[in-house]
Amino acid sequence: MSVAAETPQHFKVCSECKRTIAFSADYFRCSVSTCNRKRTGLYFCSVPCWDAHVPMMRHRDAWAETARAPTRETYLAELAEDRRRETEEREAAMSEESEKGRRIVGLSDEGVPKEVLIVVSKLKNYVKARSGMSTSDGVIEVLSNHLRLLCDQAIAHAGTAGRKTVMDRDFTAVVPADPASPE
Ligand SMILES: [Zn+2]
Numbered sequence: 001m002s003v004a005a006e007t008p009q010h011f012k013v014c015s016e017c018k019r020t021i022a023f024s025a026d027y028f029r030c031s032v033s034t035c036n037r038k039r040t041g042l043y044f045c046s047v048p049c050w051d052a053h054v055p056m057m058r059h060r061d062a063w064a065e066t067a068r069a070p071t072r073e074t075y076l077a078e079l080a081e082d083r084r085r086e087t088e089e090r091e092a093a094m095s096e097e098s099e100k101g102r103r104i105v106g107l108s109d110e111g112v113p114k115e116v117l118i119v120v121s122k123l124k125n126y127v128k129a130r131s132g133m134s135t136s137d138g139v140i141e142v143l144s145n146h147l148r149l150l151c152d153q154a155i156a157h158a159g160t161a162g163r164k165t166v167m168d169r170d171f172t173a174v175v176p177a178d179p180a181s182p183e
């Protein structure tokens with residue numbers, strides 16, 4: 001984190017005229033909630049600046065609300081708190097995602113090959129015969145990733161069934177329909 005980001009010299013810049021809004025200064029916000037979102041919120045140094053954004057946003061019923069900028073100390077504390085929470089949420093989401101698969105069967109990340117899993121020429125032949133279209137090479141990686149994901153799900157399915165072998169029914173369980181197999 002750079003020093004400049006750690007010690008901002010002002011609270012915000014006006015969304016319209018780009019003049020700075022100082023700490024502890026009065027400023028204006030829009031009464032419309034979409035103009036006040038945490039990430040994309042609009043800040044105005046004056047009512048004329050607020051006026052200028054109204055036709056652009058096509059507000060039908062809106063007014064300017066006065067607000068008081070926080071002190072630098074308060075603002076820094078808020079920033080630090082936001083960063084801490086974001087990091088926490090990101091870490092929680094990541095560990096939950098990777099836990100899901102590992103919990104049951106212990107999916108490994110080590111020495112797992114990330115190679116092409118499909119027969120490229122046969123895939124291209126199929127698309128060509130079916131539609132006359134050609135197939136871009138980028139498709140191969142996307143489909144291989146998709147197959148890996150399916151395998152992971154089938155592995156988990158076999159694991160919950162207490163098996164050491166992944167079977168066709170583990171795939172039919174995670175793929176909704178198998179058009180090739182007659183009912
Ligand atoms: Zn302004």
Ligand SMILES: [Zn+2]
Pocket residue numbers: 030031032035053054057059062
């Ligand atoms: Zn607005």
